Every structure is written in C-alpha cells, then in structure tokens.
Amino acid sequence: MxxxxxxxxxxxxxxxxxxxxxxxxxxxxxxxxxxxxxxxxxxxxxxxxxxxxxxxxxxxxxxxxxxxxxxxxxxxxxxxxxxxxxxxxxxxxxxxxxxxxxxxxPWRANAFPVIKDLTVDRSAFDRIIQAGGYISVNTGSPVDANAIPVEKEKADMAFAAAACIGCGACVAACKNSSALLFVSAKVSHLALLPQGAPERRTRALNMVAQMDKEGFGSCTNTGACEAVCPKEISITNIARLNSEFTLAGLLSSNK
Amino acid sequence: MSLTGIFLILFLIVHVGLNACIWANDGGEMFNKAAHFMGANVVPRILEIGLFAGFLLHIIQGFALEFQNRAKRKQGYAVAMGNKGSKWYSRSMGLLGTLILLFLIMHIAHFWVPSRITGLPEAAYNPNHHDLFSEMVKVFEGNLLVVILYVLGCISLAWHLLHGFQSAFRTLGLTNHKYIGMISALGTGFSIIVPLAFAMMPISFYAGWV
The missing domain is CATH 3.10.20.30 (Beta-grasp domain)
Incomplete structure (x- = not known):
C-alpha cells in the first residue's frame, strides 16, 4: 500500500x-x-x-x-x-x-471505572482470576511435559481459549457490560484440560460469583464481544461456561 | 429466561396447531371442538396454570434482567457501537418483549376473558360448546386496526424468537457446533413460520377467507 x-x-x-x-x-x-x-x-x-x-x-x-x-x-x-x-x-x-x-x-462499564483520561481500572479481572483461575500442582522435581495425555482437539480448544489477553474489549462492547466472554475463556482453558480437573466445579462457581460481585452485567448472547475480540475468542466458550456453571451448581457438594 | 422461553416456545406450537383448525372450512366446528377440549379437559386446564406462571416468570425475569443490565454502564458512549458486531433485535429483546406483552394484554382481553369470565354464545352444532369461532369473526371482520395490531404483534414475536430461540440453547450450555448450527436453522425457520401462521389468522378473517 x-x-x-x-x-x-x-x-x-x-x-x-x-x-x-x-x-x-x-x-x-x-x-x-x-x-x-x-x-x-x-x-x-x-x-x-x-x-x-x-x-x-x-x-x-x-x-x-x-x-x-x-x-x-x-x-x-x-x-x-x-x-x-x-x-x-x-x-x-x-x-x-x-x-x-x-x-x-475509554472503556465504559461501572466495573471498569476511569482512572484518568483513557485509562480504566481493570483490576476486577485480576480478582476474577484470583477467585478460581488456577490449578493445583505437586511441587518437587519437574514432571515430564507429556506425562498426562491430552486429546488433540481439546488441547486446541483450550489453547484457543487461553489466547485471551484480558484486555476487556468484550465488556466494553457488550450492551450489558458483561464479562462472560473473558470469564468463559479463562474457565474453558482450564476445564478442557486434565490439569484443570481438580478445581473444575468450584472454579466455575467462584469465578462467576466474583464476576457478579464486581458489577458486570449478564450475558444475553448478542455476540458483540466475539465480534470485537482481538484474539477471536469464540462465544461457544460462554455456552461451555454456562454448562460448567449449571453442572457445578447441581453437583457441587459445597454450600 | 431460557427455560421459561423454551416452555413458551412449546406453548406456541400447541397454540398455532389448534388455531389452524379455523382453516378446516367447516364454519368453525372443528376449531370450536378443539377449543372446547382445551377448556373442558382437566389436563389443559392444569397446563394453563403453568402457562400463566411461565408467562409471568418470563416477563418478570425479562424486565429484571433488562433493568439490571442497563444499570451496569452508568456513563454511556458518545459514539454508539450500533450494529458493529450484533444484530439490532438481539439488543432489543426488552423492547420486543414489551411490545409482545402489550399485544398479549389485548389478546387476553379479546379471547381469554370472554371464554373464561364474561361468557360466549353457544355453538350451533352443540349448545354445550362455546362459539369461539364467531368471536374471532366479531373481533377481526371489518376491523382493520385490530388486524394491523395483531400483525404487528406477530412481527414483534418473530424478531423476539429469532434471537430468543437459539439464545435459549446457548444459555443452557449447547457447545457442539453441529447442533448449534441445527438449532439456529431450526430457530430461524420457527421464527418465520409460526408468527406468519398466526398473522394469517386475523388476515384470513378480515379478507373473508374463512
């Protein structure tokens, strides 16, 4: 050009x-x-x-x-x-x-208050991650990289979800200021892998609870988030989170 | 929203199927018999309670969701995102639902209230049956404004379903791409065919086809 x-x-x-x-x-x-x-x-x-x-x-x-x-x-x-x-x-x-x-x-959402000019406070995302975006591992000598078999298709889907950079464009685009694309990407990338299995149920419940506490809106499947996502995170992750959340709610023994 | 929505979608199938009896071309006898069954049999009467509860729950949930979500962005954008990424009807479910609610109030006043409360004339073929068919003739024949309002109600329903049908399944956790495609196609077909069939009913009475 x-x-x-x-x-x-x-x-x-x-x-x-x-x-x-x-x-x-x-x-x-x-x-x-x-x-x-x-x-x-x-x-x-x-x-x-x-x-x-x-x-x-x-x-x-x-x-x-x-x-x-x-x-x-x-x-x-x-x-x-x-x-x-x-x-x-x-x-x-x-x-x-x-x-x-x-x-x-700037991004506009109650959960992303403006700090100055075009800078907004996105620490709500950090707190959502802290609520459940982690896995338990055994410490000690490193485990062989291929010790746990992972299905190729699931590895690909987990990787695509893990591509989320947490920029918050999904929230900025959503008419409801919903953070569900972000949360669903973070939940999906761990839920799809065997390493994420131990906290699978509590993760979905705790991350969604924290999301609600931060003041994000509810998802109504308009698709605006997916359209603006710089990493092309699929809205299918939201449906996955929905099923993870529902099953966790039905099957979890806590509370 | 999704569960009550799917329940109401199932109701629409029953409603459109029974109402299609008006086209039996028998002066409304088949339709009146179907309406009598729905009014006299215990099973549809129990389901009717569920239907009212389903409507009420869907309406309350809908308004609550709309107002809660609107409150999540106190300061809006100077330049709206508009259709860059989402469809207008997906963003207008609250508005479309409100239009359908207004239609529903008129619709209940037209047919449910006379059937259950204020009473209807006897059917010619059987004095124990209501003549709901002649009530439809009375409401629609020569009454262009009512026909237009009914058609507008059906158009609102079509847009509402176009988003709502597939969205309900996503909310319930449908992730399989093959089935999402199938549900979306089914939803689009349903959103066109069912409201179109409903809209043809007042038009048929107005045009004198039945």
Missing part, C-alpha cells in the same frame, strides 16, 4: 481523575504517516501537548505487539478500532484517511 500523510481531528475523552466529571477535547494532528500505529499517533500528539506545556493524554499500553492486553481505547464506536481481530496498538493509521474525525473514549 502506498504511503501517505494525513491531517486528523481527534475528539478525546479527558478526565483529570476518577472523581472528576470529564469531557471531550478536540485536537488537530498534522502530517500523520499512514505507517504509524494508532498509539504512535497518540505519542506524537502527547509530545506536542508536552511542548505546549499541557497535560499529555493518559492511555494504557505496554508491549505494543498485540499480546499483552494493556491497550484499550474505544475508537469511533468500536473497542480497539475498526479492524477485526486486532488490538489498538496494532491498529495502523492506514485505517484512516486525510480529514477524518476520530472519537476516542
């Missing part, structure tokens, strides 16, 4: 801290290269803001390789922007053309 430069109008959500009101600010950015990533464009804007003595825009980022799950940003009405199966850091400016106006908002 041919290289080009563009001038853009950005409408960015600015919010001083968690308790302040917040509002949109409009910025003009010039000579943006089509080869830049979306976050590099924000770096250019922030450099300019710093030069002007203004507060730069706070946004989450880390690896910038699309694998860490830190970057967020709700761009023109879609988490991670217009591309499919893509994170904001891997969104490139060739997705836009000269003269475009781009509206950038």
């Amino acid at each position: 041919e290289h080009y430069t563009m001038n853009l109008t950005l409408k960015v959500w600015r919010q001083k801290n968690a308790t302040s009101q917040g509002s949109f600010e409009t910025y003009q950015v010039r000579n943006i290269s089509s080869e830049m990533s979306f976050l590099e464009m924000f770096d250019v804007l922030n450099e300019e803001l710093i030069h002007e003595g203004k507060e730069p825009i706070a946004f989450d980022h880390d690896c910038r390789e699309g694998i860490c799950g830190m970057c967020s940003m709700y761009i023109n009405g879609r988490p991670h922007g217009p591309w499919e199966a893509n994170t904001t850091c891997q969104l490139h400016m060739r997705a836009f053309k000269d003269g475009d106006t781009i509206v950038v908002e």
Whole structure:
C-alpha cells in the first residue's frame, strides 16, 4: 500500500481523575504517516501537548505487539478500532484517511471505572482470576511435559481459549457490560484440560460469583464481544461456561 | 429466561396447531371442538396454570434482567457501537418483549376473558360448546386496526424468537457446533413460520377467507 500523510481531528475523552466529571477535547494532528500505529499517533500528539506545556493524554499500553492486553481505547464506536481481530496498538493509521474525525473514549462499564483520561481500572479481572483461575500442582522435581495425555482437539480448544489477553474489549462492547466472554475463556482453558480437573466445579462457581460481585452485567448472547475480540475468542466458550456453571451448581457438594 | 422461553416456545406450537383448525372450512366446528377440549379437559386446564406462571416468570425475569443490565454502564458512549458486531433485535429483546406483552394484554382481553369470565354464545352444532369461532369473526371482520395490531404483534414475536430461540440453547450450555448450527436453522425457520401462521389468522378473517 502506498504511503501517505494525513491531517486528523481527534475528539478525546479527558478526565483529570476518577472523581472528576470529564469531557471531550478536540485536537488537530498534522502530517500523520499512514505507517504509524494508532498509539504512535497518540505519542506524537502527547509530545506536542508536552511542548505546549499541557497535560499529555493518559492511555494504557505496554508491549505494543498485540499480546499483552494493556491497550484499550474505544475508537469511533468500536473497542480497539475498526479492524477485526486486532488490538489498538496494532491498529495502523492506514485505517484512516486525510480529514477524518476520530472519537476516542475509554472503556465504559461501572466495573471498569476511569482512572484518568483513557485509562480504566481493570483490576476486577485480576480478582476474577484470583477467585478460581488456577490449578493445583505437586511441587518437587519437574514432571515430564507429556506425562498426562491430552486429546488433540481439546488441547486446541483450550489453547484457543487461553489466547485471551484480558484486555476487556468484550465488556466494553457488550450492551450489558458483561464479562462472560473473558470469564468463559479463562474457565474453558482450564476445564478442557486434565490439569484443570481438580478445581473444575468450584472454579466455575467462584469465578462467576466474583464476576457478579464486581458489577458486570449478564450475558444475553448478542455476540458483540466475539465480534470485537482481538484474539477471536469464540462465544461457544460462554455456552461451555454456562454448562460448567449449571453442572457445578447441581453437583457441587459445597454450600 | 431460557427455560421459561423454551416452555413458551412449546406453548406456541400447541397454540398455532389448534388455531389452524379455523382453516378446516367447516364454519368453525372443528376449531370450536378443539377449543372446547382445551377448556373442558382437566389436563389443559392444569397446563394453563403453568402457562400463566411461565408467562409471568418470563416477563418478570425479562424486565429484571433488562433493568439490571442497563444499570451496569452508568456513563454511556458518545459514539454508539450500533450494529458493529450484533444484530439490532438481539439488543432489543426488552423492547420486543414489551411490545409482545402489550399485544398479549389485548389478546387476553379479546379471547381469554370472554371464554373464561364474561361468557360466549353457544355453538350451533352443540349448545354445550362455546362459539369461539364467531368471536374471532366479531373481533377481526371489518376491523382493520385490530388486524394491523395483531400483525404487528406477530412481527414483534418473530424478531423476539429469532434471537430468543437459539439464545435459549446457548444459555443452557449447547457447545457442539453441529447442533448449534441445527438449532439456529431450526430457530430461524420457527421464527418465520409460526408468527406468519398466526398473522394469517386475523388476515384470513378480515379478507373473508374463512
């Protein structure tokens, strides 16, 4: 694709801290290269803001390789922007053309409160993982990697679920602010493997209980989460979690 | 939602099947006999209690779910996501359900209340049977507004089922891709055929086909 430069109008959500009101600010950015990533464009804007003595825009980022799950940003009405199966850091400016106006908002959900500007607090996800996203292992000398036979098909499904990077785009996209795609990916990747068997029932119950406690909504199977997921986590995982949860509720001996 | 939804789907099959008797072309005799059986036999009368409970539970659960979910995002987006990733009818189950509820209130007032409470005329072939068929003629014939409201009710039901049918099975934990495909196809067919058959009933009376 041919290289080009563009001038853009950005409408960015600015919010001083968690308790302040917040509002949109409009910025003009010039000579943006089509080869830049979306976050590099924000770096250019922030450099300019710093030069002007203004507060730069706070946004989450880390690896910038699309694998860490830190970057967020709700761009023109879609988490991670217009591309499919893509994170904001891997969104490139060739997705836009000269003269475009781009509206950038933080993830919106009660369970993801804004910390500052485009940065939200996603520690609710960490607490859901702590509630059950672990397995029991024997300590001591390492076990041979192939000691436990795993069916190839299940290994593949578990791996596909484990690809979830916990970015929270599913919550941001869901009209109910439901975290079920995330929770179902985490439950599925362990429930499908023999290593996850010991805590299988309590895991489903505890992770869902923690999810509810964090204030996420209920799933109504609209499919918006799957459509925006940068790792293409399948909505089928949600159905798997539903059956795991129901069976655990019926068969679990606790409570 | 899913269990009550599937229960109500089963009810629709019974309802559409019995009502299809209006097309027997016998002046409503077969239909009135079917209606008499439903009203007089103990089994459908017990099931009727379950049906009311099923409706009530589905409605209460539906509203509770809708309001709880709406409250989970106090500050919304400036740019809505719209149809980027989900279908409008999947996101509008609360609205579609409310429209169906409004239709249901009108529908109960039209037919259930006269059948059970205020009374109906005797059927010509048997004085012990109600003439529910002539009540349908009275409600629909020459009454364009009522026919339009019934058709709109059926359209709301079609969209509601288009999401609800397959969603119910996902909620219950159906993960097999082969069966998900089958259920989705079955759901789409059901969502079109059943509401279409229902919609044809008031249209048939209005057009004078029965």
